[in-house]
Amino acid sequence: MTLLVTGGAGFIGSAVVRTAISRGMRVVNIDALTYAACLDNLSSVQDNPLYSFVKADIRDPSALAKIFETHNPTAVLHLAAESHVDRSIDGPSIFVETNITGTFNLLEAARCHWEAQGHPDTFRFLHVSTDEVFGSLGATGKFSETTPYAPRSPYSASKAASDHLVRAWGETYGLPVLLTNCSNNYGPYHFPEKLIPVVIINALAGTKIPVYGDGKNVRDWLFVEDHADALLTVLKAGKANHSYNIGGGNEVRNIDLVKTICALLDEKRPKNTPYADQITFVSDRPGHDERYAIDASRIAADLGWHPSVDLHHGLERTVQWYLDNEDWWLALQARNGVGTRLGTIDR
Structure with missing residues (x-):
C-alpha cells in the first residue's frame, strides 16, 4: 500500500504517519507547513525509506494532480485542516x-487518479472529521453516525x-470514500x-491556567495513538461509503480534567503550592458546546476496534512527555497566536 496522508506534520497526522510506517506501509506526507505543523514530530521516521515528504497546499489543485501522478497512491x-475553534x-x-x-480539490484529484487507474475496488479515500459537526448535547445521549x-x-x-x-463524491461519482468523526x-x-x-505549559x-466559563463543559477524550490505530483499521477493513465514529469512552468536565493534570504535575514536579491554585475562570467561548459524547458501537461491532488507553494513564503519559520534551514546545511558543487568548468577540 502507498498511503497519501494530508496534514501529516500535524498532531494527529504525524501519529498516523509514525504508526503506518511502523506497520510497513509506504507513506507520502503532504503538508503546507502552516503554523500548527512541526516536522520534528516526524524525526523518528524522516530517514525511513518508506517515508516521503512533499510540501504542498491542498488549496493548490495543480500541485495535488502532480503528487497523485508521481506517487500513485x-x-x-485526509487530515489536513484548520482545526482550532x-x-x-x-x-x-x-x-x-x-x-x-481544499477538500474539494483533494476529492477531485483523487477521483481523476482513481478513474485513470480503471476504478480499482481497493482504492480508498478516508476523510477524518470531528464530533463537533453534530453540535452540542445536553446531559444525556451520544452522537451516532446517524445524528x-x-x-x-x-x-x-x-x-x-x-x-x-x-459523501457526495461517493454517491455521485462512485469514489470509494470512508468518513470518521472523532472525539x-x-x-x-x-x-x-x-x-x-495550555494547562501543562x-x-x-x-501563570494563570485559563478555564472557559464555569468549566462544566464535557468532552470525550481519545488518546492520539488510539485514534491513529482506529483510522488505519477503518482504512483497511471499513466498508466503502460508510462512516465510523471514533471515541475514547472518557467523558469528563473541563474543570475536572484540569484538576487531574494539576494533580499529576504535583506528583511529577512538585512545588511549594498546588498547581490547582493557578486555575482561573475566564469569559466563555462564543457558542461553546455544552457536551460531546461518542457512540462508538459501530466501529466496535463491525471492525472490532476499541480504545486501549484510559484517560488516567493517557494523561499521565502526556504530562510526562511534556516534562521530558520542553525543547519541543518551547520552540513553538513564538508562533502566531500561541499563548494569546483568541476567539473573543463583543456580542
Missing part, C-alpha cells in the same frame, strides 16, 4: 478555504461542509494552543 487519508472565530475565511475548498448535523462554530461548520462533499484527541506532540498543553510557567 492506493489510498488517501478559537482561531475560526477570529478568522473564518481560512477555514472555508482549507477545509472546504443530524448541527455545527455551531465556523470550524465545525467548515468540517460539516467537507463531510457533505465527501477530542490528546497526547504527545499536541500543539500548545489546545486545552491540555501555564502550570509549569507559574
Whole structure:
C-alpha cells in the first residue's frame, strides 16, 4: 500500500504517519507547513525509506494532480485542516478555504487518479472529521453516525461542509470514500494552543491556567495513538461509503480534567503550592458546546476496534512527555497566536 496522508506534520497526522510506517506501509506526507505543523514530530521516521515528504497546499489543485501522478497512491487519508475553534472565530475565511475548498480539490484529484487507474475496488479515500459537526448535547445521549448535523462554530461548520462533499463524491461519482468523526484527541506532540498543553505549559510557567466559563463543559477524550490505530483499521477493513465514529469512552468536565493534570504535575514536579491554585475562570467561548459524547458501537461491532488507553494513564503519559520534551514546545511558543487568548468577540 502507498498511503497519501494530508496534514501529516500535524498532531494527529504525524501519529498516523509514525504508526503506518511502523506497520510497513509506504507513506507520502503532504503538508503546507502552516503554523500548527512541526516536522520534528516526524524525526523518528524522516530517514525511513518508506517515508516521503512533499510540501504542498491542498488549496493548490495543480500541485495535488502532480503528487497523485508521481506517487500513485492506493489510498488517501485526509487530515489536513484548520482545526482550532478559537482561531475560526477570529478568522473564518481560512477555514472555508482549507477545509472546504481544499477538500474539494483533494476529492477531485483523487477521483481523476482513481478513474485513470480503471476504478480499482481497493482504492480508498478516508476523510477524518470531528464530533463537533453534530453540535452540542445536553446531559444525556451520544452522537451516532446517524445524528443530524448541527455545527455551531465556523470550524465545525467548515468540517460539516467537507463531510457533505465527501459523501457526495461517493454517491455521485462512485469514489470509494470512508468518513470518521472523532472525539477530542490528546497526547504527545499536541500543539500548545489546545486545552491540555495550555494547562501543562501555564502550570509549569507559574501563570494563570485559563478555564472557559464555569468549566462544566464535557468532552470525550481519545488518546492520539488510539485514534491513529482506529483510522488505519477503518482504512483497511471499513466498508466503502460508510462512516465510523471514533471515541475514547472518557467523558469528563473541563474543570475536572484540569484538576487531574494539576494533580499529576504535583506528583511529577512538585512545588511549594498546588498547581490547582493557578486555575482561573475566564469569559466563555462564543457558542461553546455544552457536551460531546461518542457512540462508538459501530466501529466496535463491525471492525472490532476499541480504545486501549484510559484517560488516567493517557494523561499521565502526556504530562510526562511534556516534562521530558520542553525543547519541543518551547520552540513553538513564538508562533502566531500561541499563548494569546483568541476567539473573543463583543456580542
